[in-house]
Structure formats: C-alpha cells, structure tokens
Amino acid sequence: MDAVTKGTAAGTAVIQDEAAAAVALDPVRARLLRALREPGSATSLAAELGLTRQKVNYHLRALESHGLVELVEERRKGNMTERVLRATASAYVVSPQAWALVAPDPAREPDRLSAQWLLALAARLLREVGTLITRAGRKRVATFAIDGEVRFATAADRAAFAHELGEAVSTLVARYHDGAAPGGRPHRLVVALHPALPDTGTAPETGTETDVEITTRTEESP
Structure with a gap:
C-alpha cells in the first residue's frame, strides 16, 4: 500500500x-x-x-x-x-492505522496532571473514534461530547474544581458501571481540563491565568 x-x-x-x-x-x-x-x-x-x-x-x-x-x-x-x-x-x-503506531501510549505515564498524558489520551481518542467511524460505515456511532470554557479567578479555584470534577465523575461511573452485565457494551470516558488558547492561536504566556476548556467524551469500544 x-x-x-x-x-x-x-x-x-x-x-x-x-x-x-x-x-x-x-x-x-x-x-x-x-x-x-x-x-x-x-x-x-x-x-x-x-x-x-x-x-x-x-x-x-x-x-x-x-x-x-x-x-x-x-x-x-x-x-x-x-x-x-x-x-x-x-x-x-493520517489514517487511524498509521496514527496508532506513532501516537503516544497513555499507559506509559498515567499522570492526571501531566500534559503529555493528556496528549496521549487525545491521540487514543482520535485513533479509536476514527476506527469506529471506519467500521460503522453509514451507521451512526454512539458518542456524546461536551465542550465548554470556564474562567477561574485563582489557581486554587482551578485545583478545587478539578478535584470536585474528578469526584463527581468517579461517583457517576461507579453508579452505572456493571462489569458483569450480560451483553454489556463497554464505553470509554475521557474528561479533560486544559488552558484554552487565545483567539490568536498563540500559546499563553507562562504564569498567566487563561480560560480552561472542559471536554468529556464517551465512545463505544471498538
């Protein structure tokens, strides 16, 4: 090929x-x-x-x-x-098959505060959703996504928000997850929080507070 x-x-x-x-x-x-x-x-x-x-x-x-x-x-x-x-x-x-071989591996650095780990998760999301779309053909893939911005007054507020968000998501997952359900359909959940880029597309200056984008996504496992 x-x-x-x-x-x-x-x-x-x-x-x-x-x-x-x-x-x-x-x-x-x-x-x-x-x-x-x-x-x-x-x-x-x-x-x-x-x-x-x-x-x-x-x-x-x-x-x-x-x-x-x-x-x-x-x-x-x-x-x-x-x-x-x-x-x-x-x-x-880049095709999902090629991307799978060059993308970072999220299993190598499972650090929730690491930008590298977030990049690896995003790469896996792109790869898996691309594969799902390819396999589905004209069928609709069961996905859900939220995209928004929140502006924090202080870094402490940002840390508190991230903590509460993590607890809320963990509670929701624990409520609905059933690993033993016959015929259950596993989905992947990704929740991300990162500094939003200015409208100019340039990187934010070090030490400055910026808007933060919240992205959650679930997709059916391939």
Whole structure:
C-alpha cells in the first residue's frame, strides 16, 4: 500500500504509512508542507520560515523520500542547481492505522496532571473514534461530547474544581458501571481540563491565568 493515497479533487491525501506519518507530524516539516502548497525552493522556504537553507534541505529530503513533496522543476543559478518542490496534496490526513503506531501510549505515564498524558489520551481518542467511524460505515456511532470554557479567578479555584470534577465523575461511573452485565457494551470516558488558547492561536504566556476548556467524551469500544 502506498504511504500516501491521493484523495479527492479537494487535494486531500491520506497518509497510510507510519513512517510517513511520523515525518509529516514533525512541527518543522508540517510548516514546510503548509508553505509548499505553492511551489518553493529551499532558499525561498528558508527566508519565509526563518530557518537555514541547510536545515530546510534536510527536512525536504525527508518529506520527498516519503512522497509528501515532489519535484516541480530544476533551475540553474550560477554554479548551483535550485530544486523547486511542492506538496503532493493541499492537506493531509493520517489514517487511524498509521496514527496508532506513532501516537503516544497513555499507559506509559498515567499522570492526571501531566500534559503529555493528556496528549496521549487525545491521540487514543482520535485513533479509536476514527476506527469506529471506519467500521460503522453509514451507521451512526454512539458518542456524546461536551465542550465548554470556564474562567477561574485563582489557581486554587482551578485545583478545587478539578478535584470536585474528578469526584463527581468517579461517583457517576461507579453508579452505572456493571462489569458483569450480560451483553454489556463497554464505553470509554475521557474528561479533560486544559488552558484554552487565545483567539490568536498563540500559546499563553507562562504564569498567566487563561480560560480552561472542559471536554468529556464517551465512545463505544471498538
């Protein structure tokens, strides 16, 4: 199976190979793929992204080796040949199968206060829901989600909220969970609390209080 499967006329490609997925998910290479929706060279990309040409060339070789960018033309500039490349699609989607092999494992660091663990849970959520949707075809998947924001006056209020939220969810789970129910259908429950990004999309400054998003989701086990 090809590492990248070309999609519809919209220009979306599905990344099927775990090695290609790992390459595409690198932050610098993701920026290059975005910039290469229009043809560009290592020199023009270096100027646009504020990187050295050598570093850009290194990442371009990795992207090209996995079919994520392609050669458009070669231009002679003095004593050197400039290679002009472009992305092979305008957007990329990592398939659940490929993502499963590159995503962090939530079992490795079960720390409720760790951002890395939250990322691992989110990766598993994406992988499992993607698999459920693929298996279901046109059938509806039984899911439920809540998405909102809460602004805390102090860090102490945030900690108290997280404690009460954990207790409330644990109580609700204990009330309804029946591990011995014949024909029971297990569902996964994820509750997340994290700083909300400003509207500009930039990361919040260290030490500042921000809105916090609450996300809960249940999905049927595959």
